[in-house]
Amino acid sequence: MDIVSALKNLLNDGERVSTNPAILEQHSKDLTYHEPHAPDVVVFPQSTIEVSQILQLAHQHRIPVVPFGMGTSLEGHVIPVRGGISLDMSRMNKMVELRPEDFLVRVQPGMTREQLNQKLKKHGLFFPVDPGADASLGGMAATNASGTNAVRYGGMKDQVLGLEVVLAGGRIIRTGSMAVKSAAGYQLTNLFIGSEGTLGVITELTLKLSAIPEAVVAARAVFDDIGQAGQAAAEMISSGLAIGRIELVDAYTIRAVNQYKQTDYTEQPTLFLEFSGRPASVEEDVQLAKEMTRHNGAKAWEEERDSLRRARLWEARHQAALAIIARSPGKKHMVTDVCVPISVLPEAIVQARSEIERHQLEAAILGHVGDGNFHVAFCFDPDHPDERNKALAVNEAVVNFALAHGGTCTGEHGIGLGKIKYLEVQYGPAVEVMAALKQTLDPRHILNPGKIIRIGM
Amino acid sequence: MDIVSALKNLLNDGERVSTNPAILEQHSKDLTYHEPHAPDVVVFPQSTIEVSQILQLAHQHRIPVVPFGMGTSLEGHVIPVRGGISLDMSRMNKMVELRPEDFLVRVQPGMTREQLNQKLKKHGLFFPVDPGADASLGGMAATNASGTNAVRYGGMKDQVLGLEVVLAGGRIIRTGSMAVKSAAGYQLTNLFIGSEGTLGVITELTLKLSAIPEAVVAARAVFDDIGQAGQAAAEMISSGLAIGRIELVDAYTIRAVNQYKQTDYTEQPTLFLEFSGRPASVEEDVQLAKEMTRHNGAKAWEEERDSLRRARLWEARHQAALAIIARSPGKKHMVTDVCVPISVLPEAIVQARSEIERHQLEAAILGHVGDGNFHVAFCFDPDHPDERNKALAVNEAVVNFALAHGGTCTGEHGIGLGKIKYLEVQYGPAVEVMAALKQTLDPRHILNPGKIIRIGM
Incomplete structure (x- = not known):
């Protein structure tokens, strides 16, 4: 059985079934130290039906399938450690339905968060989950991603209302709904969020949206000591301050960012803060936060209201990982x-x-x-x-x-490849339950095998 | 095999294994029209180990086990339609650990939400999920309950960080952690939340807590027409107003409440509102909300800041269901x-x-x-x-x-008994996935059989 020919037959489009070495190499790795391993073939589906047909074929022939978004994962999730098919979702990147009055959108999984936010801007809306990279929304759901906005908005599990998922044998199911809450049976949406492609392939997402805040103030506080900065952060959070973002960056990183971005931040442990909401409450919270940092030993405090200066400050934070690499x-x-x-x-x-x-x-x-x-x-x-x-x-x-x-x-x-042993330490017998669920939904272990749990290893 | 004797042996405490007709009758029903059915025996465990031993015995002898909290469910969840054991969790009602500085608490499942809030008050904290009844926290998690605070705080799935669960065969697992977010493997916490006792018995919960807001304003707006009231509510929500609660009650209900509580609310469709947070932002939002209701045709608006009058207003809303029954x-x-x-x-x-x-x-x-x-x-x-x-x-x-x-x-x-057929309409093939998960975790169908899905019926 020649799987490549079979896939070309299935899609009736040779260009979307690739064994080009450069394409294979690009789908062999993530952003980190994890050992690359090439897939046998990269497939670019354009519809849910195609994903279903591919999974049916893969299930039948016991061929591993590894969903691939933007390849920005950090624990080896997208590496096809046992070869097989890398299922590149980048061509399924459409907005399916936007309902601004309901604060929700339905999108295909290959759309990235920045692509989505670009489309939402004119409606005064945004999607708040912001991992460092411009990841695909499907990938973000698959890893239960979060980011700097999580302190206010939570992570993917808090922002996904429903999914369309293709199961190992090709069955297509829908989970959740467009209602903001539901008590209808087992929460399958949340079972797939964070399952890292090991239980099914996400082909559509219904996402909650948020209003772009009226007023935003960015601030930073510089400390001599990283313990003090952590203490100040803990106190601000415990006081119930309506913080939008609160990021701690240490001296080493500030130095790296300054070199990488030609900025001139003080090279000491620093809290980057953002307050957002209605103008009156934002100003109130900024003053309280300033007091709390001072009280915890901060030697400098800066505020920025101008959007360009705020963006520069936060771009630097978002570039921190790249600065370290550089x-x-x-x-x-x-x-x-x-x-x-x-x-x-x-x-x-x-x-x-x-x-x-x-x-x-x-x-x-x-x-x-x-x-x-x-x-x-x-x-x-x-x-x-x-x-x-x-x-x-x-x-x-x-x-x-x-x-x-x-x-x-x-x-x-x-978890990916890098945290399997720690998951076992953390949960013990609960990992056996996870393995049983995996066995139930993917009895032939074709879906991203070797990730999260040791089943079939 | 005499299951009652076996249970008495197991617990070594005859008083906690009851076949008293009054006790059986009390555990045969919920608050609604669903047909009562008595269990064969009611057991009152006092520890996780006892729950584990009981489930081991039940699994071995294929005896149904129906967890019972306060019996306040509304779709027949707690009715032992196939007899067996009603597992009354009311004696497992301790606070296990309170960590005010982390905004979290660990509790046993039999503690009710009002018992918990009583203990939290002196720390300036509260647990926000508020179904009408004073339900047990375990039962609230099992049904993914929410209530009037959900518009601000979400429901149980948003407020539970982790669980201890006993599985059908007696295995004890822990899910989640005390961290506010996690990407560690499948989200088992969320699988058990809303599973209505069909996948396992919850024996401990780790809950997020919230700070009691500084300022609270209650308001009500009276409309001629229920469509206008709904329109006003939709507009307020869509505008991103920081509403704490927003409840719509129709004229019939206002009349019933007035009769039941000797109150004198205008007997027309009414929005009950609450705004809470820092004083400045609360007052700003109250004014905006007032504008929006007027613009949508409200003919009256009242605000209340005094805590007693606010409590009376909201007590009436919480008593609405009882008023209808009365x-x-x-x-x-x-x-x-x-x-x-x-x-x-x-x-x-x-x-x-x-x-x-x-x-x-x-x-x-x-x-x-x-x-x-x-x-x-x-x-x-x-x-x-x-x-x-x-x-x-x-x-x-x-x-x-x-x-x-x-x-x-x-x-x-x-879902309980009352919504099984609608779950099938809503999800189609996804219900087969739910059934497969049930089969995996409870292969002998002893856990609350006949609820959510038709498996084994």
């Missing part, structure tokens, strides 16, 4: 991603910094501290096992600290 | 519960009222219109099949309208 050309990127209860955050950050120093590594600490979620970003030479092992050791220490304090091994990047 | 002593209660996209709401309400009139029934319309969720409440004589059939016909018309307009057959009451 410091170490040719090296591989690795990012830890734990989430802990808010009150534990300052101690967790101090512990992470001490582990980095103990291992004599260069690494940045940055993160979405409003949720207790933070990252340590490393670069290492893939041909230098000692560097790699040190980074892995810091990762392990950071994860173990989080798990010992009621946290989770991943706040927003997902 | 009008028809000896009759049975039935409540529809659809949820539609916000923009469809005014039309849905007008359609529901016209169906009620067409069938010459007396019924109230009330609901959480901020979410597009509304209820039609009937009373009928159970010995009068014509009345019952008319009510069921209105229910069907209301559900069909919702499904035809992108809504859901239940916004917050769940």
Whole structure:
């Protein structure tokens, strides 16, 4: 059985079934240190029916299928570790239905978040989930992505109302509805969100939208000590301040951003803040936040209301990961991603910094501290096992600290290849339940095999 | 095999294994028209280990187990239609751990929401999910309950961070964590929320808490026409106003409440509103809302800041269901519960009222219109099949309208016995997926059999 010919027959369009080496290479990797592995073929479906036919064929012949969005995952999710089909969803990128009066939109999975926001602007609306990269919305749902807006709006699981999903054998189902709440049976929408393509392929999403806030004030507060910054963040969150965003960036990262973007931020631990809403309440909250940072030892406070200066400030934060990579050309990127209860955050950050120093590594600490979620970003030479092992050791220490304090091994990047063993530590017997669900929905283990759980490994 | 003796042996406490007829009768019914059916025995576990032992025994002997909280469900969830064990969780009602600085609490499932809020008050915190009844928190999670606060805080699925669950065979698992977000594997927490006791028994919950707002203003707006009231509600929501609560109550219900509570509200369609947050923004929003109601034809607007008067106003809303029942002593209660996209709401309400009139029934319309969720409440004589059939016909018309307009057959009451056929209409093949998940987690169908799906029927 020649799968490539069969797929070409199925789609009746040779151009959308590719074995071009450059295309295979492009679908062999994500943004990180995880070992690339090429698929046997890359397929570009254009409709749900085509996805269904492809999965039927793959199921029949037990061929792995790995959904691929923009390839921006950070734990190896899109790497076809057992070959097979890389299912590139980029041509399914249409807006299906926009209902501004209902604050919702239906989109195909290949549309990226920035493409969507471009279309929403003229309606005064936006989609708030903002991982660093311009990821595809299908990929964001598959990994339960979040980002800097999560402290106000939550992550994908909070913003997806329904899905169309194709199951392993080709069956097409719909979950959720266009109502903002529902108690109708098992919450299948949430079962597929965060399932990383291992339970089904998302072919349509119904998303909640939000009004673009009237007033926005950006601020930053500079601290001598990262513990103080974490403490200030925890206090602001605990006080119920209506913060839109609160990001902690450490001195190392500020230095990297300054070099990469030719900016001149003070190179010390810094909280980047954003307050948004109606003008009166925003100004009230900015003043309260300023007080709280000062009270926790901040030595500088800046506010920005002008949209260009705000954008520059936040663009820098969004570019932080790229800035770190730019410091170490040719090296591989690795990012830890734990989430802990808010009150534990300052101690967790101090512990992470001490582990980095103990291992004599260069690494940045940055993160979405409003949720207790933070990252340590490393670069290492893939041909230098000692560097790699040190980074892995810091990762392990950071994860173990989080798990010992009621946290989770991943706040927003997902399990993929990199966190399988930590998922087992975190959940023990609940992983057997996950494996049983996987077995039920994908009995031949064709859907993104080797990710999340060890079943069929 | 005498199951009662076996259970008494297991718990080593005869008092907590009851076949007393009054106890059996109390566990045979919910608050509604659904036909009662007594369990064979009621068991009162005191620990997770006991629940595990009971489920192990039940699994071994294929005995149905129906978890029971406060018995306040509205679609027959707690009725042991096949006999067996009613597992009364009321003695597992402890607070396990309170972490005010992390805005979270761990509780046992038998604690009610009012018991919890009593304990939280002195910390300036509260748990926002508020179905009408003082339900148990375990039951609220099992049905994905919500209530008047959902427009601001969401429902149980938005407020539960993690669970401890005992599975059919007695296995104990933990889901989620104490971190506010996580991308660690399949979202098992959300699989059990809304599963109505058919997939496992919840033995502990980790809940998010919220700060009690600084300022609260209650308001009401009276309209000539229920369509106008719905239109005003839709406009307020679409404008992104920070509404805490927005409830629509129709003239019939206002009349019933006035009679029941000796109040003197104007007997016309009325929006009950609440605005809460920091003082400045609350006052701004109240003025905007007032404008919007006037613009949509409201003929009266009242505001209340005094906490006693606010409480009286909202107590009346919470008592609405009881007021309807009080009008028809000896009759049975039935409540529809659809949820539609916000923009469809005014039309849905007008359609529901016209169906009620067409069938010459007396019924109230009330609901959480901020979410597009509304209820039609009937009373009928159970010995009068014509009345019952008319009510069921209105229910069907209301559900069909919702499904035809992108809504859901239940916004917050769940499927239970009463909505099984509508779940099938709503989801088609996705119900087969639900059945497969049920089969995987409860292969002998001992957990609340006959609810949500027809498996094993």
